[in-house]
Amino acid sequence: DVKVTQSSRYLVKRTGEKVFLECVQDMDHENMFWYRQDPGLGLRLIYFSYDVKMKEKGDIPEGYSVSREKKERFSLILESASTNQTSMYLCASSSLLGTVSNQPQHFGDGTRLSIL
Amino acid sequence: AQKVTQAQTEISVVEKEDVTLDCVYETRDTTYYLFWYKQPPSGELVFLIRRNSFDEQNEISGRYSWNFQKSTSSFNFTITASQVVDSAVYFCALTNTDKLIFGTGTRLQVFP
Numbered sequence: 001d002v003k004v005t006q007s008s009r010y011l012v013k014r015t016g017e018k019v020f021l022e023c024v025q026d027m028d029h030e031n032m033f034w035y036r037q038d039p040g041l042g043l044r045l046i047y048f049s050y051d052v053k054m055k056e057k058g059d060i061p062e063g064y065s066v067s068r069e070k071k072e073r074f075s076l077i078l079e080s081a082s083t084n085q086t087s088m089y090l091c092a093s094s095s096l097l098g099t100v101s102n103q104p105q106h107f108g109d110g111t112r113l114s115i116l
Numbered sequence: 117a118q119k120v121t122q123a124q125t126e127i128s129v130v131e132k133e134d135v136t137l138d139c140v141y142e143t144r145d146t147t148y149y150l151f152w153y154k155q156p157p158s159g160e161l162v163f164l165i166r167r168n169s170f171d172e173q174n175e176i177s178g179r180y181s182w183n184f185q186k187s188t189s190s191f192n193f194t195i196t197a198s199q200v201v202d203s204a205v206y207f208c209a210l211t212n213t214d215k216l217i218f219g220t221g222t223r224l225q226v227f228p
Contacts, residue, residue, distance in 0.1 A: 009159075040125075042207065042220040043161075058215065090161065102149045102168065105216060107161035 003027070004108035006091050012114045019078040021111050023091030030096035032074035033105060034058075034066060037088040049074055050096075081115045088112050118143045120210050122219035129198050130227050137193045137222045139208030145169075150191045151209040151216070152182065161207065167191065198226045 007022035025032065031050055035043040035058075045058030047066040055066050063085060067075040074093075078085055089112075092105040119142040129135045141150065152164040165175065167184050175182045179196045195202055203226045208219045 040220060042218040043216075044218075045215055048215070088159070090159075092161075102166065102211075104151060104163040104166055105161075106163065107153075110159040112159075 004091055004093055004106050006089075006108040006111050008111050009109060010112050010114075012116060013078075013081050014116055015081060015083060017078075017081050019081050019113070019115075021076040021078075021089055021091075021113070023074045023076070023108060024072050025074075025091075025093040025106070026072065027093065027095070027106070028071065029093035029106075030071070031094045031103075031105075032068065033092040033094075034064075034074065034076045035090045035092065036060070037090055037110070043090065046076065083115050086113060086115045118145075118148075118210055118217045120208050120217050120219035122206075122208055122222050124222045125220075126223040126225070128225045128227065131199060132197050133226075134194060134196050135198050135224065135226075137195075137206050137208075137224065139191045139193065139219060141189050141191065141208070141210045143189075143210060149211050150184065151211075152191075152193050153207045153209065155205040155207065155221070157204070164193075195224075198224075200226050200228055202226050 004025045013019050033048040034046045037043050044060050049055045049068045065077045088110050090110045091108045094103040094105045121140045148169045150167045153161040155161045181194045183192045205221045205223045207221045209216045
């Protein structure tokens, strides 16, 4: 089974802090994704990556950056955390068989981040 | 623009009832994929099904079934004889490129 592991289930940080959310997958997947989930808004894509050192902006990249130094690890960085970044963050990965679009994404358990 | 609408925000049923979760999508593309995911209280989204736009056959998997109708741009999900363990948030999603577009989800509560 695919395992996507997010480093923290719950995290509390202060406004202005630099925050790192880590995600590791064990299935040698090429594609990795970061989403945030908010009530009434569903999941929104922040950033994704097709390969090591590659990154693409999603729908809401402002205030975030990412890092993919190794294939199995995809980090989300909040450069200067703000209260409106309080949310559930979900990491996902998928294989590159065929095209990106038709492979199911496998998700981690999520990190519930609170910015005070 | 692509869009997925799950008009039902929350549904409550009693165990053993059948329940249908609606999903309506918008896309101008002829080739696309539709997905359903389940998010139990633990938080992890679990992949349930994928359907491509050229395959309109309905699918049944145990108590789960899916009805894909291109004519109405719908991809509805039915749970037969619901159980308490079916309680979760269910998301419908659409893609034809490199991004999944999610609906806002339907929270299903099944009471004993």
